[in-house]
Amino acid sequence: MNFDLSEEQRLLADSLAKWAARSYDFDRRQKICATPEGRSPAVWAELADLGLTGLPFAEADGGYGGGPVETMIVMEAIGRALVTEPWLDAVVFTGALLRHGADSERRAALVPAIAAGELLLVAAIGEPQARWTLADVATRATPIAGGWRLDGVKTLVPHGAAADRFVVSARTGGDRTSPIGIGLFLVDRTAPGVSVVSHETHDGGRVADVRLDEVTVAAEAVIGDPARGLPILERATDETIAAISAEAVGIMDEALKTTVEYLKTRVQFGRAIGSFQVLQHRAADMFVAVEQARSMALWATMSVGEEDVVTRRKAMAAAKIQVAKSARFVGQQAIQLHGGIAMTWEYKVGHLFKRLTMIDKRFGDLDHHLDWLAATDGLVGAA
Amino acid sequence: MDLRFTDDEIAFRREVRDFLRASVPAAIRAKMIEGRKIDRDELTAWTRTLHARGWAVPHWPVEWGGTGWDPIRRMIFRDEIQSFPAPETLSFGTAMVGPVIYTFGSQAQKQRFLPRIADLTDWWCQGFSEPGAGSDLASLKTRAVRDGDHWVVNGQKAWTTLGQHADWIFVLARTDPKAKPQEGISFLLVDMKSPGVTLVPTRTIDGGWEINEVFFDDVRVPAENLVGEENKGWDYAKFLLTNERNGQARVGISKARLKRIRELADFPPDGAVAPLRNPAFRRRLVELEVEMRALEMTQLRVIAAERGDGKPDPASSILKIRGSELMQASSELLMDVMGPAAAIAHGDDGDDGVDWTRGGAATYFNLRKLSIYGGSNEIQRSIIAKAILGL
Numbered sequence: 001m002n003f004d005l006s007e008e009q010r011l012l013a014d015s016l017a018k019w020a021a022r023s024y025d026f027d028r029r030q031k032i033c034a035t036p037e038g039r040s041p042a043v044w045a046e047l048a049d050l051g052l053t054g055l056p057f058a059e060a061d062g063g064y065g066g067g068p069v070e071t072m073i074v075m076e077a078i079g080r081a082l083v084t085e086p087w088l089d090a091v092v093f094t095g096a097l098l099r100h101g102a103d104s105e106r107r108a109a110l111v112p113a114i115a116a117g118e119l120l121l122v123a124a125i126g127e128p129q130a131r132w133t134l135a136d137v138a139t140r141a142t143p144i145a146g147g148w149r150l151d152g153v154k155t156l157v158p159h160g161a162a163a164d165r166f167v168v169s170a171r172t173g174g175d176r177t178s179p180i181g182i183g184l185f186l187v188d189r190t191a192p193g194v195s196v197v198s199h200e201t202h203d204g205g206r207v208a209d210v211r212l213d214e215v216t217v218a219a220e221a222v223i224g225d226p227a228r229g230l231p232i233l234e235r236a237t238d239e240t241i242a243a244i245s246a247e248a249v250g251i252m253d254e255a256l257k258t259t260v261e262y263l264k265t266r267v268q269f270g271r272a273i274g275s276f277q278v279l280q281h282r283a284a285d286m287f288v289a290v291e292q293a294r295s296m297a298l299w300a301t302m303s304v305g306e307e308d309v310v311t312r313r314k315a316m317a318a319a320k321i322q323v324a325k326s327a328r329f330v331g332q333q334a335i336q337l338h339g340g341i342a343m344t345w346e347y348k349v350g351h352l353f354k355r356l357t358m359i360d361k362r363f364g365d366l367d368h369h370l371d372w373l374a375a376t377d378g379l380v381g382a383a
Numbered sequence: 384m385d386l387r388f389t390d391d392e393i394a395f396r397r398e399v400r401d402f403l404r405a406s407v408p409a410a411i412r413a414k415m416i417e418g419r420k421i422d423r424d425e426l427t428a429w430t431r432t433l434h435a436r437g438w439a440v441p442h443w444p445v446e447w448g449g450t451g452w453d454p455i456r457r458m459i460f461r462d463e464i465q466s467f468p469a470p471e472t473l474s475f476g477t478a479m480v481g482p483v484i485y486t487f488g489s490q491a492q493k494q495r496f497l498p499r500i501a502d503l504t505d506w507w508c509q510g511f512s513e514p515g516a517g518s519d520l521a522s523l524k525t526r527a528v529r530d531g532d533h534w535v536v537n538g539q540k541a542w543t544t545l546g547q548h549a550d551w552i553f554v555l556a557r558t559d560p561k562a563k564p565q566e567g568i569s570f571l572l573v574d575m576k577s578p579g580v581t582l583v584p585t586r587t588i589d590g591g592w593e594i595n596e597v598f599f600d601d602v603r604v605p606a607e608n609l610v611g612e613e614n615k616g617w618d619y620a621k622f623l624l625t626n627e628r629n630g631q632a633r634v635g636i637s638k639a640r641l642k643r644i645r646e647l648a649d650f651p652p653d654g655a656v657a658p659l660r661n662p663a664f665r666r667r668l669v670e671l672e673v674e675m676r677a678l679e680m681t682q683l684r685v686i687a688a689e690r691g692d693g694k695p696d697p698a699s700s701i702l703k704i705r706g707s708e709l710m711q712a713s714s715e716l717l718m719d720v721m722g723p724a725a726a727i728a729h730g731d732d733g734d735d736g737v738d739w740t741r742g743g744a745a746t747y748f749n750l751r752k753l754s755i756y757g758g759s760n761e762i763q764r765s766i767i768a769k770a771i772l773g774l
């Protein structure tokens with residue numbers, strides 16, 4: 001048991017902090033969010049230069065062989081700076097999909113381009129009725145000569161308008177919610193029959209509805225077994241929950257830091273408001289909430305490699321639950337303790353709060369995970 | 384960063400568990416599970432068992448009986464004891480006055496007291512708080528006046544836990560009334576059998592007898608029983624209170640209680656519909672389990688950080704706050720599992736038929752103390768605000 005970062009991990013954290021300070025301040029971030037794309041290919045290229053776009057891929061596939069701890073470090077930094085680039089979706093989630101689902105040929109064809117920052121590949125797995133149930137897939141994949149035909153609508157596809165390709169989940173068999181009969185298909189955004197409508201999100205990003213009308217793909221477009229895509233999706237989701245938990249910790253930490261700074265400098269009634277005990281104790285409660293979330297993000301991180309599905313999923317559910325609770329509290333109190341200034345669009349805290357709020361909407365919210373965990377035999381078992 | 388326990392640490396955990404299985408009397412374990420009090424003879428016998436194994440005072444210096452374990456091993460040991468569950472040694476001796484004596488005491492005091500603390504020959508109690516001095520401990524009024532080679536002590540202590548069993552009491556007394564409150568206090572070791580010491584029980588809301596008032600009426604204390612320097616007692620007290628705070632996560636106890644809750648909620652002995660089938664109940668249970676896991680990880684982080692410079696981490700205030708809250712919340716849930724029969728006020732002993740609800744509501748009532756003593760949770764929040772956040 002050892003919580004210290006290795007020399008290399010420390011360097012990674014340092015170089016990210018330096019990069020964010022130099023080149024991704026809040027001003028630039030806000031300008032990027034205001035562009036139609038809500039992201040910046042130039043920033044993506046900077047991340048590629050830092051080695052981030054290839055980080056979690058095996059060296060044999062053309063990546064840098066980073067593990068869950070490296071991902072955690074990057075996500076914390078991304079959180080702190082509120083980076084809107086789709087690193088979580090196009091590198092962490094996609095990376096996990098390819099690692100666990102794709103054969104080595106497929107990986108050799110995709111990973112080098114992703115690592116170079118040239119290929120933006122995101123998962124198109126959401127559907128309106130599904131919410132967070134990965135097995136709920138109405139989009140159909142019908143076998144045709146030499147490949148498949150895809151029909152349906154995928155929603156909330158992260159940065160879908162900017163993506164080069166999608167990994168689409170589609171039903172090859174079974175009824176709408178059956179766990180067997182889900183396939184994963186590589187689809188070009190520009191393929192005939194694909195239409196994309198982009199929406200702005202509250203956290204400054206973009207999501208898209210992706211319509212598939214008689215889209216045809218070749219047999220090689222399938223990732224893994226066309227009937228058994230669900231376990232791959234589940235695994236990738238678990239790993240991404242660990243990552244997004246670390247992002248939330250970075251944001252909460254930043255929100256707490258900003259709040260404490262403000263408490264020290266804002267003067268009312270002739271003294272710094274941080275001298276009022278009621279605010280001191282609220283800040284202390286925020287600190288406790290951040291640290292408890294950090295503990296669970298660490299636990300999730302160390303559970304990424306856990307092979308037992310139930311054990312792994314319990315860790316992720318527990319982390320998501322703690323993060324959701326801490327994030328609500330820290331986000332709301334960060335606003336409250338700043339007073340009116342935090343309500344303004346120009347001030348960073350409000351945007352930290354909004355991203356925290358939206359993180360709960362991804363990969364299962366508090367109630368979703370509580371409900372799931374409550375139906376298991378829990379974390380400690382019976383006496 | 385490697386967040387797994389090493390093979391050695393896992394083997395160590397097994398060794399501790401095997402020892403506990405072989406050594407904790409079944410009756411003691413049953414009492415612990417039911418939340419009944421362990422009496423003086425039982426705790427003495429158990430302490431001697433630990434002592435014979437060399438494990439009564441693991442965190443002490445090796446020359447005084449310590450084991451030389453690193454903080455992770457000490458944490459594993461405590462976690463195993465608590466979740467077994469087996470009794471912990473008497474904290475007033477092993478965790479409070481013992482470390483003060485080996486850190487600040489004279490060689491003679493070390494030789495005289497430490498071995499008797501380690502094997503519980505001497506039962507110690509803590510004479511800090513007074514009716515007028517709680518959170519504001521430095522306002523204490525008990526006086527000690529030098530008279531030849533004695534100190535003469537007059538005053539009153541309150542809330543003295545388990546003072547009814549005590550041979551000795553460590554006392555904070557004012558020795559310089561003219562100095563600033565913190566600078567005129569000394570740390571004295573007082574024999575409870577001294578003439579002029581009177582102990583009066585205070586009954587707690589759960590009906591139990593665990594606290595007392597202790598009155599000092601011209602009690603003569605040999606000068607050699609002053610620890611360290613005169614008027615430096617506040618420093619020693621702060622050292623002691625920080626150590627006390629470190630032990631207050633009580634993760635293992637909460638874990639054992641959560642396990643018991645799950646068992647009773649699945650098969651309630653009264654044959655009622657299992658509370659575990661109630662989604663509202665299940666949800667409360669897993670929420671506490673998540674709290675427990677987060678606290679466990681935070682404790683590991685605090686302990687791992689401690690390995691560096693040996694200074695107590697102010698983050699240990701998190702352990703006090705969340706640890707006490709989890710103990711209280713889990714005791715509440717345990718009471719709720721018991722349903723309407725939780726209303727029965729059992730005595731501490733005897734068998735009156737509906738034994739499984741023993742220690743339910745009573746423990747819930749009793750544990751409200753956890754957020755009050757050891758530095759109240761409000762005081763801990765102020766520590767975080769000042770020492771960590773710099774407010």
Ligand SMILES: Cc1cc2nc3c(=O)[nH]c(=O)nc-3n(C[C@H](O)[C@H](O)[C@H](O)COP(=O)(O)OP(=O)(O)OC[C@H]3O[C@@H](n4cnc5c(N)ncnc54)[C@H](O)[C@@H]3O)c2cc1C
Pocket residue numbers: 277508509510511512513514516517518519541542543544545594752755756757758759760761762765
């Ligand atoms: C069961 C039990 C066993 C105990 N055992 C011992 C023992 O063995 N030896 C011993 O010496 N003492 C013992 N204590 C005493 C314990 O340490 C005190 O109760 C504690 O320090 C609080 O003091 P108080 O009860 O006087 O409350 P007060 O200090 O009067 O506090 C009352 C309330 O005000 C709050 N408060 C006080 N000051 C502040 C502040 N500055 N800011 C914000 N809020 C504040 C407190 O948090 C609390 O909520 C025991 C207490 C209990 C209940």
